[in-house]
Amino acid sequence: MVEAKWIDIGPVEQLPALGARTLPVQGGQEIAIFRTATGSIHALANKCPHKDGPLSQGMVHDTSVTCPLHNWRISLLTGEALGEDKGCVPVIPVKVDAGRIYIERVAALAGVA
Template sequence: MPKPVRAPMQAKWLDIGPITQIEPGMAATLPVEGGEEIAVFHTMRGEIYALVNKCPHKQGPLSQGIVHGESVTCPLHSWKISLRSGEALGEDKGCVPTIPVKVDAGRIYLLREAVVPPVQAARAAA
């Protein structure tokens, strides 16, 4: 079982572990209790991006697509999605939410407020 990431209220950034967990050219998934699953991408050029793991077309799991350049091709119907903006490229129209990421000393951090849904946050605060 993967270990849970603690998301205490005070932390602005969630540490989701070392960059080496994801081979360049691949992606990994991060389920969020009560929220949307997140796909974390490591491009061949070494950049890290995170998107909600749902294609804007038919909700395909983008984490399972082929990563090339700074985009991913959805495994269901081959929509090409920009990892930077979450927008569908080419003729297709649609956009998936992106999650701000930073990498520090070889570890990946996601912006907490973009990961944890506001309802959950409010309940946790109550």
């Protein structure tokens, strides 16, 4: 049994390797779910700290994603901008269990009234 702390958002196969998909939160901030080449799953708010670009549409390489708007590189692990750029986007804890992705409820719902 998985505790109610986590929300099941579907099987891992729904995410292409080196790709991402979106998870809208009604009344809250849309989340981007990423998958790296090694299969690890990460979640960030789907908003670049620079100019709100949709990070889910960026290119994933190693453990970072390059924002599609202005090529800022954001760490999937810490949410921080890499290189010269400064800024940070919220990281939402996720885990994979028996082939399904779970997202932490409290963090996912942050900001929902």
